[in-house]
Amino acid sequence: MTTLVMCTDHGAHDPIAPAGTNVQRAAGLCDQPGQLRTLVPAEETSLLLALHGSDYHRGRVQAAVRRLGFDPLGVGILDLDRIDDESAVTVAAAALVARTEAFPGSRPEQVKLDRPPTRRTRRALFSLGVPTYAGAPMIDADQCVAGDGCRACVRACPVDALTWSGGTVSYDKTACLACGVCVTTCPTGAVANPVASPAAVEAEIRAAIDVATGPIGIRYVCAPARATSLPGWHDVVVPCTSMVTVGWLLAPLVLGACAVDTTPCAVGGCDRGRVDLTDDLLDDAGAVLHAVGIEPARIGGLGHEPLGVTSPPVGLFEAGCTQRVIAALHDSSATAPGFVDLAEADVGAVGIDSATCTACEMCASCCPTDALRSSNERGAVVIDFDSRRCVACGQCVLACPEIDRDAIRLDRGFDPVMWAAGRQELRRAATASCEVCGRPVAPDAMLRRIGSLLGEQHADTLDLVARRCIDCRGR
């Protein structure tokens, strides 16, 4: 059961209470959050507050809800300063209840002190305000594939808070801005930030679409932006809009929204330095929609009917979101032929040059999503590729020992026809067999490459290496 407590200062709102929600109202709640103690029943499992953003101190509210036994990072706060329309409050309340109920919980590593808003001085050693806390990312070592060379999160981090060394990723909480980019960049879903949980965001958007009485647009808003809500739109607050991928941006269309948009925190320059990516994101998303036969005007513009995608998959926002979203849109729409170039989107197409590839399988062994896969089939190494799994991390290109000879190529973007075809063979290389035991020795292409590097004077060595496997060479 959820309790929604609303501050009645500046006029009381009277939204339709979300099903199963206990609504309480209190004057002066923003200024005196301590009165929550008398308003929230002890047995309550989740809590949502409706406060005026300009009136409350986040740290004091966090302390008050902590006293009630709630994890402050899991308590949704609806900013009444930003929403003045009654029906919008109703939608926002229902959506935030759903998000609050889907809160995954936070671990000690996932809580960080918010960066002080001003430069601190030595005086800071003597006085301290009530601290405020933000959610921080944590890497699940069991899911992380940094050991295979993946460093997608490291490359994406705008402030170098993540570093890769010896197959593990280290995290500097002090440097971290908690922007959430690493969460949506991770190809395996190993990075989790409790305030930017894909499941919670999906729950919020589904609830907003369900409750809205007409077509509704979904707009991602940077937490610091405090943008005023617009009629017909529901705002989904994220730590930073740079964490929104093409998949996250378009996913609401799959769920039944009529339009999508994003609002970074500052006009003309985001203080987290990633506002340039927002333009690329919108362009990429428009290109994807165009390619699958959907009006790109749904980005930023209301006035469309929902797409009517039947049975959108649950877990749409989890790792691989862009791939799932394109698959859903692709399956339900006409497609335009040709490759669609995308600037930043996490979808890609890999090509292998058979003339220079030695079939060493390094590309497949380091692919974090199994988009590239290798197998041994009757005397041949086969490398195949599924563009529906590729997140364009570029790990295959980094790992390729023949990259100087352009053995592998990654094009960021997608080809609707290739997408429809699914997994395709990219490379088949015959392997030499051991003359003693019959087991494979190495791909012929690799042996030829070794021969060309060794030169004629080592022909005997190459002959031995090519004819016998490592176990039989001493016999």
Added chain:
Amino acid sequence: MSLQRLARLREGIYRFVSAGFSYPTTELLEVAAGTVPVLDDLGLFDYAFALPVVEAAQTLADTDLDDLRVAHAALFEAGVGGAACSPHATTYLADPRTGGVARMQSELRAAYRRLGFGDDLGPGDMVDHVATEIEALARLCAAEVRTRDDGGDPAHALYQQLDFLVIHLAPWIPVFTRQVAAVDRDRAYSALATALHAFVEHDRELLRALLQPIGAT
């Protein structure tokens, strides 16, 4: 809020957790039952570690003393195959094959001497026990409180705490906590370890944040 009050709060939490990992006594249960109101007066609920600390205090206070002693023995005291969850830092940080345990214990003794309480430790004392290391931090917080009471500059005391925390305690607490959580059936010690983990994680970040601007402006 004064950082004097925060230093007292941090000292109180270190003392409570140190007592919690020591051999259980009637006094421990009394401390556990009375600790939350005391810490609350010092602003406990303003900080992210409040909920795990409250949970640990309540769980310990609600656990029967005999059950707690059985759990303590089962988890932390060496049996035939060693303790189920060793409470010693050297188990997690030192390599016994290369003499790492003795070296680390010697480094710890040296650290305690430098910090001014090496005389309290006898030859047989377990210098790398979780309760001992936490007690050391409690004393460093107490030194900070005294400095602040005297109107002195707390920077040195804060540096000492951060050094000890980062070098000796913080590196092994997450693994220790996971191990206790996996083995503890009565939940009292897993709640205590979780509280310690949350507090250490917070303290490291807090101390870094407090010391970061020194010399910068």
